[in-house]
Amino acid sequence: MSNPKPATTAAPGNGALLATIIRGQSVIVPILALIVAFAIGAILIAGQGVNPISAYASLFHYAWFSSDGLQVTLLRTAGLALTGLAVAIPLKIGMFNIGAQGQFLVGAITAAFVGYQFGNLPGIPLILVALVGGIIGGAVWGWISGILKAKRNVHEVISTIMLNYVAAQLIDWLLNSYLKAPGQAIPQTPKIVDQAQIGNLGPFPVGFLIAIVLAAFSWWLLRRTVLGFQFGTVGANPEAARYAGVKLPRMYAAGMTLAGGMAGLSGGVQTLGETHYFEQSFAGSLGFDGVTVALLARGNPIGVVPAAFLLASLRAGAPGLQFDLGVQPEIVDLVLAITLLLVSIPILAKLLVRKGATAAPTPAPIEEELR
Amino acid sequence: MSERILDIVGLTKVYGSVRANEDITMHVDRGEIVALLGENGAGKSTLVKQIFGLGRPDAGTITINGDPAKIKDPTDASARGIGMVHQHFQLVPVMTVAENVILGHEPTKGLSLNLSAARALVTEISERHGLAVDPDATIEDLPVGTQQRVEIIKALSRQVDLLILDEPTAVLTPQETDELLAVMKELAAAGTSIVFITHKLREVLAVADRVYVLRRGKTVGEVRAADTDAAGLAQMMVGRSVVLQVDKADPQVGDEVLKVDDLHVLDDRKLPAVNGFTVAVRAGEIVGVAGVEGNGQRELVEAIAGMRRPVSGTVSLSGKDITTADPHATHAAGLGHIPEDREKHGLVSGYSIADNLVLNRFDEPEFTSGVMRDFGAIKENAANWIQVFDIRTPSGELPASSLSGGNKQKVVVAREMSAKPKLLLAAQPTRGVDVGSIEFIHRRIVEARDAGAAVLLVSAELDEILSLSDRIAVVHAGKVVAEMPAAGADRTKIGELMAGGHHEG
Numbered sequence: 001m002s003n004p005k006p007a008t009t010a011a012p013g014n015g016a017l018l019a020t021i022i023r024g025q026s027v028i029v030p031i032l033a034l035i036v037a038f039a040i041g042a043i044l045i046a047g048q049g050v051n052p053i054s055a056y057a058s059l060f061h062y063a064w065f066s067s068d069g070l071q072v073t074l075l076r077t078a079g080l081a082l083t084g085l086a087v088a089i090p091l092k093i094g095m096f097n098i099g100a101q102g103q104f105l106v107g108a109i110t111a112a113f114v115g116y117q118f119g120n121l122p123g124i125p126l127i128l129v130a131l132v133g134g135i136i137g138g139a140v141w142g143w144i145s146g147i148l149k150a151k152r153n154v155h156e157v158i159s160t161i162m163l164n165y166v167a168a169q170l171i172d173w174l175l176n177s178y179l180k181a182p183g184q185a186i187p188q189t190p191k192i193v194d195q196a197q198i199g200n201l202g203p204f205p206v207g208f209l210i211a212i213v214l215a216a217f218s219w220w221l222l223r224r225t226v227l228g229f230q231f232g233t234v235g236a237n238p239e240a241a242r243y244a245g246v247k248l249p250r251m252y253a254a255g256m257t258l259a260g261g262m263a264g265l266s267g268g269v270q271t272l273g274e275t276h277y278f279e280q281s282f283a284g285s286l287g288f289d290g291v292t293v294a295l296l297a298r299g300n301p302i303g304v305v306p307a308a309f310l311l312a313s314l315r316a317g318a319p320g321l322q323f324d325l326g327v328q329p330e331i332v333d334l335v336l337a338i339t340l341l342l343v344s345i346p347i348l349a350k351l352l353v354r355k356g357a358t359a360a361p362t363p364a365p366i367e368e369e370l371r
Numbered sequence: 372m373s374e375r376i377l378d379i380v381g382l383t384k385v386y387g388s389v390r391a392n393e394d395i396t397m398h399v400d401r402g403e404i405v406a407l408l409g410e411n412g413a414g415k416s417t418l419v420k421q422i423f424g425l426g427r428p429d430a431g432t433i434t435i436n437g438d439p440a441k442i443k444d445p446t447d448a449s450a451r452g453i454g455m456v457h458q459h460f461q462l463v464p465v466m467t468v469a470e471n472v473i474l475g476h477e478p479t480k481g482l483s484l485n486l487s488a489a490r491a492l493v494t495e496i497s498e499r500h501g502l503a504v505d506p507d508a509t510i511e512d513l514p515v516g517t518q519q520r521v522e523i524i525k526a527l528s529r530q531v532d533l534l535i536l537d538e539p540t541a542v543l544t545p546q547e548t549d550e551l552l553a554v555m556k557e558l559a560a561a562g563t564s565i566v567f568i569t570h571k572l573r574e575v576l577a578v579a580d581r582v583y584v585l586r587r588g589k590t591v592g593e594v595r596a597a598d599t600d601a602a603g604l605a606q607m608m609v610g611r612s613v614v615l616q617v618d619k620a621d622p623q624v625g626d627e628v629l630k631v632d633d634l635h636v637l638d639d640r641k642l643p644a645v646n647g648f649t650v651a652v653r654a655g656e657i658v659g660v661a662g663v664e665g666n667g668q669r670e671l672v673e674a675i676a677g678m679r680r681p682v683s684g685t686v687s688l689s690g691k692d693i694t695t696a697d698p699h700a701t702h703a704a705g706l707g708h709i710p711e712d713r714e715k716h717g718l719v720s721g722y723s724i725a726d727n728l729v730l731n732r733f734d735e736p737e738f739t740s741g742v743m744r745d746f747g748a749i750k751e752n753a754a755n756w757i758q759v760f761d762i763r764t765p766s767g768e769l770p771a772s773s774l775s776g777g778n779k780q781k782v783v784v785a786r787e788m789s790a791k792p793k794l795l796l797a798a799q800p801t802r803g804v805d806v807g808s809i810e811f812i813h814r815r816i817v818e819a820r821d822a823g824a825a826v827l828l829v830s831a832e833l834d835e836i837l838s839l840s841d842r843i844a845v846v847h848a849g850k851v852v853a854e855m856p857a858a859g860a861d862r863t864k865i866g867e868l869m870a871g872g873h874h875e876g
Contacts, residue, residue, distance in 0.1 A: 236719045243716040244731035245699030
């Protein structure tokens with residue numbers, strides 16, 4: 001049929017404005033949630049007879065301005081941002097990756113192994129090989145869940161949780177056998193060689209810079225590329241995606257592999273940049289905190305960086321609360337939990353949208369924005 | 372003179388900045404059948420939902436049997452004599468008819484359910500109103516028309532003065548529709564008032580006493596059915612004359628494009644749905660597949676499009692075997708597919724109109740540069756098709772969910788036409804679409820034919836098949852039972868063939 005050239009540009013007018021308002025929700029909701037959570041935290045702190053303002057001041061002072069504070073906070077931010085991306089990317093495909101923890105562990109131990117085993121390599125190549133090793137380790141772990149979903153329709157929540165256990169137990173065994181550092185009481189790997197350690201570039205830890213670059217890359221991938229469009233379509237309406245010729249199994253496998261790679265790199269960055277050897281307990285809850293970060297960022301890869309920074313600051317500053325004022329540091333986790341709860345309540349978002357915009361549904365679908 | 376059951380004055384309902392209903396005034400007397408007629412998005416459903424207590428008016432009053440008190444919720448509405456049969460049935464598939472009817476107000480004997488009382492109730496109502504149904508049948512085993520009858524019995528079991536039917540005939544076969552219309556007349560004669568929503572003019576003229584025509588949330592006309600005709604109603608609905616008959620030239624038939632040979636396909640329950648279907652469509656002709664819904668049409672279309680793998684048989688497109696090709700491959704081979712369910716398959720409602728206009732063309736060179744999407748081209752494409760298809764939206768960046776049903780369908784049709792398909796597979800292309808858009812989409816389909824596309828049209832609307840097709844294949848039980856040229860095809864004969872000699876209910 002005829003295909004006349006567009007005579008007019010469809011005037012954006014209030015249409016574009018509406019889209020902007022809806023987009024704005026994804027920033028407003030977490031910020032409001034944070035304010036409310038901090039207010040509730042303040043009441044609890046006040047209940048202990050401490051001035052909440054000075055408590056929060058001490059918290060952030062400790063996180064940002066104490067001698068090593070900012071350094072530690074930024075290192076934590078790097079790890080959290082990367083595991084946050086490991087959760088945020090599958091979210092776009094409609095998958096919930098609970099397995100960042102396992103993927104992180106596999107990545108961390110792989111990087112540690114490379115870091116002490118290939119000590120004859122010079123610095124930069126060794127670091128690259130170790131980090132890529134971490135990425136591949138995590139990616140394989142993520143890929144297993146992806147391929148299980150693609151081929152056998154195994155729900156990723158189940159498979160990732162199970163694979164977390166498998167990773168932990170497997171690593172426990174390795175740490176007690178092949179990878180055990182001789183002469184150590186606690187099961188741990190040998191220390192990586194000096195030239196494999198990554199430090200700072202200017203004032204910033206290298207890992208932090210890597211995380212920022214990858215957050216930007218993820219945003220670009222999800223918002224600007226053909227692959228990202230396919231991810232988003234599968235997430236928004238898998239039936240329509242199938243109709244449109246998107247190969248769903250490939251997307252599941254690709255998304256989880258990418259996610260696992262991010263979590264694995266998080267493990268690599270932590271090993272090379274902070275701990276310099278691997279011990280089971282080093283992971284802490286980094287993988288699970290990735291879920292918090294991704295939800296706080298509402299799945300937006302750029303939002304993952306500030307969300308990770310906030311979480312890292314709270315975690316790093318918590319000891320300050322205890323040292324300076326005797327406030328239980330657990331209050332930090334309480335504030336986080338309340339924030340997460342509030343962010344997860346879709347009603348809050350809906351109310352906001354109804355107020356701000358018109359006939360729009362929940363804000364969630366407007367992930368995809370055109371220039 | 373007669374008793375007033377429902378009286379609505381100045382009703383207004385606002386969603387955000389959209390006035391879904393504006394200053395609506397209407398009434399229903401005892402024993403009257405009132406039709407609410409209007410395009411999609413005219414505010415018909417919004418209006419009846421408020422009568423049934425699902426949503427409250429922002430202004431105006433609804434008076435039921437002389438009582439202007441606000442309707443709190445559906446329970447309150449039921450207590451005051453309002454019954455409603457929703458478009459999507461609210462039945463529990465694994466329970467029996469009797470169990471479904473008493474659900475929510477179960478008669479008991481001691482602590483246990485009094486099922487014999489329930490059965491007696493169903494039998495009593497079904498005999499009184501001529502609604503034949505077996506109280507012990509399980510819902511999921513019943514045809515759609517019978518399920519609807521159960522819904523009506525359920526509503527009647529609660530002493531209704533006013534029965535609301537939301538698009539009751541949308542899911543029915545022609546025979547079932549006629550039966551329903553007869554039941555409606557009988558109920559009205561027995562004193563039950565009925566409000567029903569439809570956009571089928573024929574039904575309005577067949578049963579309604581009065582008609583309210585809604586347009587953009589307002590009542591634009593109230594007319595006695597006896598005083599009007601189809602053309603008059605259609606004009607009121609869209610505000611201009613509509614050509615219901617499609618003008619088209621004789622087909623310029625070319626080479627065979629689609630060849631379906633002895634195709635067998637299973638449905639979702641793994642039961643045979645398509646049983647040896649054979650059809651051929653040549654370039655430049657429209658072949659209409661006429662049939663009662665559920666005779667394998669959906670599975671046929673999905674199999675051709677690559678969304679469902681056939682058990683046996685072959686499908687070829689311009690000589691290329693696409694029997695086991697996936698949707699990506701069939702699209703690449705030149706197949707355009709207007710899916711039956713635009714919300715489920717045809718659109719991603721949260722995506723912008725622009726993205727939806729390239730939904731299955733996202734990786735074509737025209738819309739990509741390297742691994743990236745070419746947003747300039749996508750935007751330009753949207754601006755073009757929004758204009759060509761007269762899609763009513765202030766911006767292509769708005770989500771598809773902001774569009775009315777007709778405009779959503781235009782997005783789907785525009786996209787499928789934009790790829791200049793060799794074969795256009797059009798499944799229920801105008802379902803749930805307003806009259807204005809129907810006319811528009813019909814013209815486009817004929818244009819595609821004239822430009823040399825082969826068109827396979829699958830529709831539950833016999834009128835649509837008759838007015839668009841060059842040839843008609845009548846399908847029954849997953850098989851073509853007759854094929855004929857459309858010129859001179861006899862409506863009644865096709866109806867009989869569609870029914871396959873077997874009668875439901």
